[in-house]
Amino acid sequence: MSWTEEQVKETATLVIEKASSDDAFRSLCLTDIYAAVKEATGKEVPQDFKINVVDGKGYHANIVLPEAKASADELSETELESVAGGSKSGANDFFGTVGNIAEDAARRTVNVAERAANRAIDQI
Structure with a gap:
């Protein structure tokens, strides 16, 4: 029970x-x-x-007493649970997305700056 x-x-x-x-x-x-x-x-x-x-x-x-560890190089089940929830590929996907957003924002900033510079040149 x-x-x-x-x-x-x-x-x-x-x-x-x-x-x-x-x-x-x-x-x-x-x-x-x-x-x-x-x-x-x-x-x-x-x-x-x-x-x-x-x-x-x-x-x-x-x-x-804490859980006994099998080896100094291994995490206990409790330690694994506390750090679990992600993976390297998941982190790469996330940071890749963040990187893509940053690249897009930088590209837009450059495009705006180029247009402003072209307008200024046209006025001269």
């Missing part, structure tokens, strides 16, 4: 509320959050979905 963001938030709220008033459930949350979620909601959470439970007592620090 796929979980929506809303279902995840609702489940977290339900688990937190129950853990705040039920010591046995709180202990289960700390030892096996997947079993606790199933007990509270009847729904199973896929084991590859990571859930970290931190007891609110004392001081804590969470360290989130």
Whole structure:
């Protein structure tokens, strides 16, 4: 079953509320959050979905590790997604179009200047 963001938030709220008033459930949350979620909601959470439970007592620090890279020369999937969306040919097409517009504008400017110069010569 796929979980929506809303279902995840609702489940977290339900688990937190129950853990705040039920010591046995709180202990289960700390030892096996997947079993606790199933007990509270009847729904199973896929084991590859990571859930970290931190007891609110004392001081804590969470360290989130980035994705492991396969090689120093390769980008991670996240890095690829952040830079994806274009290609060299797409850039060439765009800048080629911009270049063509600039050339056309320059050509028109020269034509206008030539006409103005010809008028001036005709008046002499």
